[in-house]
Amino acid sequence: MNHPVPPAAVRPRRPFPSELLSALQAQFGERVSTSEAVRAHHGRDESPFDPQLPDAVVFAQSTEEVRAIVESCARYDVPIIPYGNGSSLEGQLLAVEGGVSIDLSGMNRIVSIAAQDMTATVEAGVSRKALNEALRDTGLFFPIDPGADASLGGMSATRASGTNAVRYGTMRENVLGLTVVLPDGRIVKTGTRARKSSAGYDLTRLFVGSEGTLGVITEVTVRLYPQPEAVSAAVCAFPSMGEAVRTVIETIQLGVPIARVEFVDALAIRAINRHSNLTLPESPTLFFEFHGSEAGVQEQAERVESLAGEHGGSGFAWATRPEERSRLWNARHTAFFAMLQLKPGCRAVTTDVCVPISRLADCVEQTEQDLLGSPLPCPIVGHVGDGNFHVAMLIDPAKPEELEEAERLNRRVVQRALEMGGTCTGEHGIGLHKMDFLLDEHGPAAVGAMRAIKHAFDPRNLMNPGKIFSYSA
């Protein structure tokens, strides 16, 4: 491999005392691993960067165990990196200063489902699919769906979203409360199961999106939604991505309560066709989904079909049967992995900008112009109802010049989004990769305020050090 972490993220590794390892082994026995394979698995994620191995991995099974690990690490000044399902995209899991990776995948219990209140409390290692499986007979579902089958803890820490955010919001709107182990070992429970509260500072929203830098999330209480009475999905091809995006903008502005609307460009459609064995026309395409009553879904769909027609959309193909819909959305969800197969052995540098919706067509079209001049294959997919899209720049890990080219394109896309009043990351987080962009986006006073919070919670910088904030600035 040949893609070192970005210069701003380079850190000196801290010493790993053998006394700490002995203490952990005494308590956790075989659930402590220092094997190369386990450490390598936990020292990487879906980002393009070379792994940075933790010194040890501990497989925790309860909040109390996490507290014990955190207290042990704190005693020796050793970093702690919470690990869910390993699907983060910006290097959040890389142990840039060494330390202990706490694997939470064994914390996979559904703690409680309150069907009447439409809330569920789960341990942090429960994945979004496992939660929905547990909800199957309740008539409820949990809508947030990043591409990977991420853990609820990781999704909270990343402030993740996905294809349903246009209707149901992101983790920001859907986490009601958290259990968090703080760097000093205290256990905090934030929020309640009430739908709203004005009781003090919003600690829930502070931990949501904190990327493991303020504490270890061990339990998550989320909002659930009634499974819609009727669902229909459709695919529609457009002559250009501008026309597709303009269809979406008008849909949102009309107040149509669309549940999902995803943009997939021609190259990404090719990847999806190959990977999911579909035969969609290789054009800029929108995937739609409508939720509501039978009549409501019908009405929404007619409006959108008419808007699409005005923008040259053709071949509006309906998928009303559940298995057709599943096939379509599975294809969309596996798009990231499908795109990786466009270039065997590649890794992806993925942009994640999100702009005010009035600027989305401009932003996507100008980005398309940039990409025309690049040697890299760069499929585009987007949660366009939110103004969020991803360019996956496929790079050969053996060619540093390809990483450099991808980073050049990434910088241009981010700069453009910020100039348009947008953000450098809609749902992937800062991690190791966007620390400079964070400063560009918010300015030194706001980043200074964030650092002040970090310092107040974690004065010795033990919790996932080296993420969000650059070492130097």
Add this chain to the structure above:
Amino acid sequence: MNHPVPPAAVRPRRPFPSELLSALQAQFGERVSTSEAVRAHHGRDESPFDPQLPDAVVFAQSTEEVRAIVESCARYDVPIIPYGNGSSLEGQLLAVEGGVSIDLSGMNRIVSIAAQDMTATVEAGVSRKALNEALRDTGLFFPIDPGADASLGGMSATRASGTNAVRYGTMRENVLGLTVVLPDGRIVKTGTRARKSSAGYDLTRLFVGSEGTLGVITEVTVRLYPQPEAVSAAVCAFPSMGEAVRTVIETIQLGVPIARVEFVDALAIRAINRHSNLTLPESPTLFFEFHGSEAGVQEQAERVESLAGEHGGSGFAWATRPEERSRLWNARHTAFFAMLQLKPGCRAVTTDVCVPISRLADCVEQTEQDLLGSPLPCPIVGHVGDGNFHVAMLIDPAKPEELEEAERLNRRVVQRALEMGGTCTGEHGIGLHKMDFLLDEHGPAAVGAMRAIKHAFDPRNLMNPGKIFSYSA
């Protein structure tokens, strides 16, 4: 008056240096006031507590002016209390340690309206009605509507909501970004105009609900919504509050996207009838509003009417014409003032609990039992779609025993809500009044984390001191 601030909120006043007054007068001239009348006006709110006067009031007109005032106060260690429209309910505006009240009502400019993006940026002194007036020709509206015509800055600081929250969320969901003057005079801009972001800690959500204790909010960017194509409203009387509340619970659980559903008990209906010259039956009543397409509104209304019928609801009266609807909702919005007129010269101690919706009927019915035994008139209104309701306990300011009785009832209601997994405050905030409840609700570790943030931002405790956190604990 005879209702001192609660014991936990009693503070020593700080000295007010004449040099600070001279400095402020030199810069702001007649926009600095030390008159008794102006100070008295700014040292109270809609809470039942005796006023606590600031030493001076400064009428600010820009973020830069606020910065100058904050820097001057910081130089002399003098407290700062941001003041919007004076409508807070929990003593948030009382100058318990003295200091300077910064009146932001002159900061009433609409900075920008981005109709295509459905966002608006306003100065903190703009009221919710003024914003909606400015939006009139755009086809958009801003839904958050506390009873008073509060300022957007104050609504942000209180994490306010109102009658539309069941569909549109609260200030938590609808503030996209803020401009805030920090205690050291730095100006922070949080958030962007993008609908979602994972870029660093969620400072926006941290300042939303911070009640002036972390900085002075001077600008607010909010989400807007398309005015619904069709709106209809209805009133329905029920045999008991339990049956009314159960109708609401089933409506929510069926996923009917109801825009507003308000509970008003028989006594509150009497108050509203007198105050707004209406003739509603004096029974437990629900006010409904439906937003959507013509067909969608019709369908929602039919479902709810049928559910209401199953619970003994009768006399479902429709208000489809805009002027009928306005009359109905004006009556609901002025309910607080109408209720005050039930007992001339009274002030109200208002509960604000919010519980998981499955517990709402129990919580309201048990509370009703408590109130039966009380000598105080205690009308109840509620944003029941959120699980939030208010008991307004009407007390004679000349009778300390009535405050004591109200506080006794309040403690019982809060204790019950917390046992049910709810919160002590759905939308009014902690202020001076619920500091002990905050600790009961969140526990010492979470409140300790909040205090750590407060200390990191404001180590000398200059920003609205004495609010949210008790002096002793």
